[in-house]
Structure formats: C-alpha cells, structure tokens
Amino acid sequence: MNAITAARGWEFDRPVPPHGYAWWYVDALSDDGRHGITIIAFIGTVFSPWYAWSRRWGAGDPENHCCMNVALYGAPRRWAMTDRPRTALRRGPDALQIGPSGMEWDGNALTIRIEEVTAPVPGRLRGTVRVIPQAISTRSFLLDAVGRHRWQPIAARSRVEVALESPALRWSGPAYFDTNAGSVPLEQDFVDWDWCRAPMPDQTAVLYNALRRDGTAQSLALRVGADGAVEDIEPPPAAALPRGFWGVKRPARSEDGMARLVRPLEDTPFYTRSEIRTRLLGREATAVHESLALDRFAALPIQAMLPVKVPRAFR
Secondary structure (H helix, E strand, O other): OOEEOOOOOOOOOOOOOOOOEEEEEEEEEOOOOOOEEEEEEEEOOOOOHHHHHHHHHOOOOHHHOEEEEEEEEOOOOEEEOOEEOHHHEEEOOOEEEEOOEEEEEOOOOEEEEEEEEOOOOOOEEEEEEEEEEOOOOOOEEEOOOOOOEEEEEEEEEEEEEEEEEEOOEEEEEEEEEEEEEEOOOHHHHEEEEEEEEEEOOOEEEEEEEEEEOOOOEEEEEEEEEOOOOEEEOOOOOEEEOOOOOOOOOOOEEOOOOEOEEEEEEEEOOOEEEEEEEEEEOOEEEEEEEEEEEHHHHHOHHHHHHHHHOOOEOOO
C-alpha cells in the first residue's frame, strides 16, 4: 500500500523544495455537534493563487508563500487564509511560526495560537487550540508512483480543546492531525482526490483516494487503533453523495453502499469539505469528508477569484 519509512510527522523544519509544499492539518468537531474547526499550516500554500502565479511565472519559493488557514464552522462561521512572505516564517523541529500565529509540539500535545484577520470581511480571529493525541502513528504513505507526494496520519485519534477570545467560543471534541509534503505542485501529478476520516470509540477509519495524471489510482483504506497502529483494510464500496454547489464531485465510500450528507462545511469551485454519515469498520459513523478537483483549481478564471478569500500580506 506504498507505506514508507516511519517519520516524525511534526518536523516543522523539514526542507521544502522550490515549487513544493508541506502542510500540517488539524480538524475537529465538537462533542455536541454544533461546532467545527479546521486549521492548516502551509509552507508553500498549495491553494494560494499567489503561490500558483509564482510557480507559473517566478521562482516558486514555498517559504515566500506560507499561511495559517483557520476555518470555523457552525455559529459563528469564520475564515482566515492570509498568504505571507518568508519574512513572516520562523521554524524549528517542534515549533512553527507564521506571522502572528503558530504551532508548537511539547511532547504531549500540539498547541496552536491563532491571531489572524478574517476574509472576505475583515475581523479578528484570536485564541488557542490544543490538540491532545491519544496515540502517535509513525507510518507514512506515498500518494504517487514515484515518491513525490507523502502523507502521514500523525494522530488520527485525538481530542481538541478550543478556547477562542474572538469570537468568544469554547468547546471540545474528537480531533485529527496529519501532514502532507510534496516536491512538485499537486495539480502536476493529480487530477482529483477525496479523503475521509471517521472517529469511533475505539478506532478510526481513514480513506484516501487519488486519481493520478498518469491514469493510475491510489486507494488507501486504513484502520487506526487506540494504540495508534495503522492497519490496511479492504476499501469499502463506493457511495454517492450530491455534488457541491459548483458541481464538484463528492466521491465517498460506505460498507452498505450508502452515505448521507449532514452539512456542507466548505463548498467552492474546486474543493468541498463536508460532514457526512457513513458506515465503516462495521459501524455507523460521522465523518469529515473532503474532495478536490485540481483541473478546476489550475484554471486561471478560478485563481483570479481566490484573492478575495486568500489575501496577500507583504510583510
């Protein structure tokens, strides 16, 4: 299943080559189902039009396009994704600072300090998010045939404590922490992909499917145990979900062939994030699901729209 050597996934000082990327991803839903959060720290902001234009016409320096993307779901909703220059980036093995926001691993938990300005309507997004893994997984996977893209589910079974000052919001719930890294742009090697994680009381299912540019496909289906052990399972049957508002497909999987859209979290011309109900590992589960259409992202008309939600800071 293209597993590779164990890696310490939160190495925030890993080299990122020109035109490449690294990101660290956290998502969580509240125990009461009312709230959700997604946080992605990027070096080489893969969904930034500024980085796309730099790769197309400039040096494609990933450190000159970094950001801390924060999205709140439920009430209130907020979005922040400011593309920042290399002068805003400071990092070491266990700490990453991007502008006024940062992540730090202390050996037991990941603490994320958020100080961002929202878009498209400017406002403050400030507070602390603490991710406490139940166990750490060191198994990594190659997403392509030649080893240019890697993914590691660092802590698929975690808890989160959200303490925001602006907006005033406190909650806790199950969380997930992973990382991706690559040496070339996503759209160079992939047509589309979808991903899903479904936490359960004693295990978590993670699904990752990618259609590559060479016509081959990658399909990962994993069970993460309470001890962090990652095991391959048979990919469940395909299940239909409605397309997004912009027509983006939401391919899903479920053991009974049926999945249900609970609520859309993000719905854009090239990307969807959703809360769904599905059946995995013999149980009904609430899952976070993503789908990405990379031909759409690469289209210049769509990239021309993105600065509204992805502004550029110049210092």
